[in-house]
Amino acid sequence: MATGPIDGNFDILKLDGVTRRFAGITALDGLDLTIKRGEFIALLGPSGCGKSTALNCLAGLLPLTGGGIWLDDRRIDVLRPEQRGFGMVFQSYALFPHMTVRKNIGFGLMMRKVSKAETERRVAEALRMVRLEAHADKLPGQLSGGQQQRVAIARAIVVQPPLVLMDEPLSNLDAKLRLEMRVEIRRIHKELGRSTIYVTHDQDEALSLADRIVVLHDGKVQQVGTPEDLYARPANLEVARFMGYQNSLSLSVVGAQVGGETRLTGPGIALQGVGQVTTSRAIASVRPEDLVAGAEGANAIEARVTGAEYAGREFVGTAVTQDNQPIIFRSPRRIQPDELVRLSVPTERVRVFADSVR
Amino acid sequence: MSSLVAPGGAMAGTKPGWRASLGWDGTTLLVLPAVLFVLAFFVFPCIYGLVLSFMPLKGGALDNYIRFFSENRFYSTIWKTLLIALPATLANVFLALPIAFALRKSSKYQRVVTAILVVPITLGTVLVAQGLLGYLGPNGWFMRLLTTLHVIDAPFRMTHNYIGVLLSLIITGFPFSFLLTLSYVTGIDPMLAKAAATLGASPWTQFKQIYLPLLAPGLAMGFCLAFVQSFAVFPSAVLLGEPAGITRVMALAVYQLAYEDYNAPMAAAGAMVMGLVQLLVVASVLGLRGLFYRGPVGGTKG
Secondary structure (H helix, E strand, C coil): CCCCCCCCCCCEEEEEEEEEEECCEEEEEEEEEEEECCCEEEEECCCCCCHHHHHHHHHCCCCCCEEEEEECCEECCCCCHHHHCCEEECCCCCCCCCCCHHHHHHHHHHHCCCCHHHHHHHHHHHHHHCCCHHHCCCCHHHCCHHHHHHHHHHHHHCCCCCEEEEECCCCCCCHHHHHHHHHHHHHHHHHHCCEEEEEECCHHHHHHHCCEEEEEECCEEEEEECHHHHHHCCCCHHHHHHCCCCEEEEEEEEEEEECCEEEEEECCEEEEEECCCCCCEEEEEECHHHCEECCCCCCEEEEEEEEEEECCCCEEEEEEECCCCEEEEEECCCCCCCCEEEEECCHHHCEEEECCCC | CCCCCCCHHHCCCCCCHHHHHCCCCHHHHHHHHHHHHHHHHHHHHHHHHHHHHCCCCCCCCCHHHHHHHHCHHHHHHHHHHHHHHHHHHHHHHHHHHHHHHHCCCCCHHHHHHHHHHHHHHHHCHHHHHHHHHHHHCCCCHHHHHHHHCCCCCCCCCCCCCHHHHHHHHHHHHHHHHHHHHHHHHHCCCHHHHHHHHHCCCCHHHHHHHHHHHHHHHHHHHHHHHHHHHHHCCCHHHHHCCCCCCCCCCHHHHHHHHHHCCCCHHHHHHHHHHHHHHHHHHHHHHHHHHCCCCCCCCCCCCC
16 A cells, blocks of 8 residues: 555455346346455456446445445445445546546545645545646646546545445547556556445456456356456356357257267268257357468368458458358468358367257 | 628628628528517617616605605615515526426326426416415415414414515426526436436435536526516515515515606616616626536536
8 A cells, every 4th residue: 555544445345146127127146246355356248238227236336226335344335425435437427527637636535524734645646546647737628538537546545435336437548548557557456455336348457457357247246257267258248248259159969978079960061069059059159360261170160251450460351151150260371252162169168058049 | 690701792882792691591581570679669668768867856856766765765775676576586497406306208108297386377466366365375275284283373464474475486486497407407418317326416416516506507506586576576566465564575565656656757666677687686796607518408418
């Protein structure tokens, strides 16, 4: 800790079946999660998956319709937001337009009746941490988006909250600034060591920032795990799609399943992948970067090229299989439309999921 | 409109230069009808009245003003009018604020309550005054209800005095204040209050620290508009008030000078004083407004 004593930190934050319904629609359905002190958790999912609902429930801005939230032995879901004292960074920043940067950052300290000298010291420290010393006396309207974002972060962390909540904080920034701020957020999290829950729909952000990722879809948890876990071993098709497995081939299951692996076949396709299913048909999920044209191997997909794009070191191609399923792959050599290619992928890079559609 | 002179061409005196330098083009003509209207029906009468006020029926140029400020029946109207207009305006602004604040979230209640509260606008001052005369009069429903419930022993007077005029001004002025305040309140991003809450601000502190400072300029503007309306009170002062006594307002005194004494120059002088008093109040309120933040109050998204 760079500033002051740690007050009100916790060992375990426990979400126990947190549920939120809006007029008959269940936005968040029984979220169970245990967060350790200092952990960086990303809530990842497409829009409408319930991730922002979960964050608002944690902050106290939305009452729960079921379940409970426990901070160590204390039940906190009954507390009003101002009693929880979690620092929150809003997607729209929500900076107070009539207060200077300094006043904005000092607001939480003023609410906590921290002495004037102490406030000044901690605000200066926070300003230094987000590198905005030169802008302390400006109004938010005079700052750029990235600077406003950093004020919002400073305002949330200066009170040294037990938990920092971030609601898609980078979604309003341009791509370059987003990368810079990602680095900043990681640095600030390391420096402060406060548990952080970070809501995003961007899997790159989640993978690069989080200790653990919670993937949400339709209000339900799909998978909880480390970035490596989710990236290499998605639990289901939803998670796989979100983790960059853009190719989903519907195939027939052949023979017995051995050692957690399944053999699949289709017109011009023979694949062996990781995962066991009980259905007769299954989905094989493959990342475009793992599917290579002209590579050797037992796994093979014969396809007709529909398009090719030069991407620097290699080509990114689109193609269709013999039964017209679209796929994306890469190719080290130049390819032409209508050319027939043989694509291959190592068995450990193919994920097999039950086909729920058929 | 830009008052800067464009460099080069405009100064050389070429013909199209001066129009461009003022930022004028074809659409500027669209302002013309409004400008003519203001000139004909505001600027001209004002100047006419001002000149007229310095041409008294007898005596020197300043005699009308000297008379206005030396005779009690004239100068007393200034504070009599302020005594009605200021409390009515303050009551309107401070009644409108909590109601508008409570209705800040868009809902069906907001629409229903807004519709109900706005009805008095459509009725007009005279109808409201007439209605109040019956309702609040000695034999009206209000007094009978109070006596039946034994809240009071005998009816007291609420009409033909100060209270009647004040109530009528509040009723007719409220919708304007309410609509104006509602538009200011709903313009403030509700996320700001939520952000304040997560930082430890109670609902009252959220209001005091976030809403009030952001609303202050709007409230000042609302105050000015409501004040100007109340200051010109005339029908209700006559119908519901005590026009010979406590509610002898400026507008009434000026009316009497013009149409009962047939002293148009003296009436003009009274009207000029009236305008000056309004201007002073409005200017000082707007001056105070300058102390507050007046930028955008929505999100701060850059």
